[in-house]
Amino acid sequence: MNGRFPIALHIMTLLCKEDRLLPSDYIAGSINVNPVLIRKELSNLIKHQLVTSQEGKNGGYKLNQPPKKITLAAIYEAVRPETILGVAKNQPNPACPIGKQINQHLNELYQEIDHSVMQKLDKTNLLEFCDKFN
């Protein structure tokens, strides 16, 4: 789980709750981060077909699917780093028999964990998550 997930989920929650075109500045104001960062994450969410945008005046962003159809797993999937965090940057000593093999075994372990996280996140959809808010 990385730092982008809370931002992506926050964005998706806003888009779900306020069922209209929201500009990036509005979203950035709620999350309290820079609008450019939000537009970048929105670009990514568009790429994953979770969001659509409308350019120009009175434009903004909205959900591309009914929130009931969007699982938290799909949101996580969109922000998940391609190489699993914490493994890729390690460069253990290849001369050491343990160091030489550890990343392979770590990757297997991480994939198993990732799988169980996805299963968990797949059980909740965006509408259900949003219903928790007063």
Add this chain to the structure above:
Amino acid sequence: MNGRFPIALHIMTLLCKEDRLLPSDYIAGSINVNPVLIRKELSNLIKHQLVTSQEGKNGGYKLNQPPKKITLAAIYEAVRPETILGVAKNQPNPACPIGKQINQHLNELYQEIDHSVMQKLDKTNLLEFCDKFN
């Protein structure tokens, strides 16, 4: 899952595989990071009673329990940050009804996920993990 876990697991694997007092320099050499970082993580592992140390010449570190008794969950537990990653540093706008509540709901979600990760990690012990190495 943070960046300390791979290091902690690598340390524990080395201590398991080489059943003798290992100095921090040796461990650092296998992981390819600075020895002081290793000693810091070892301090933490000692605090969690997974490892013991012997000071002075020919000293070093060794496991404090038989590897069969040490689950990967116990290792993860030792390096898990107290405040859940990615939530604590977010400071959403309290004037926004969504922003005001999001961290609470994120925390609940993260705790659920964390719980399922722990369940998964609880199923493998250090000996089993080490047996995967040739």
Add this chain to the structure above:
DNA sequence: TGTACTGTAATATTTTTTATTACAGATAAT
């Protein structure tokens, strides 16, 4: 034709992580 948006690049700043230096204290070997 102006205004308010998106999209994106380039750069700067801040934060986090990791490395380095330094040294006191412990203990085994000589």
Add this chain to the structure above:
DNA sequence: ATTATCTGTAATAAAAAATATTACAGTACA
């Protein structure tokens, strides 16, 4: 007992990653 080799830990530096800022082209509504 003296020396060498460790741990333990603090203080600082450097590197890397995350985030913010600035800038501006393109789009579409009014």
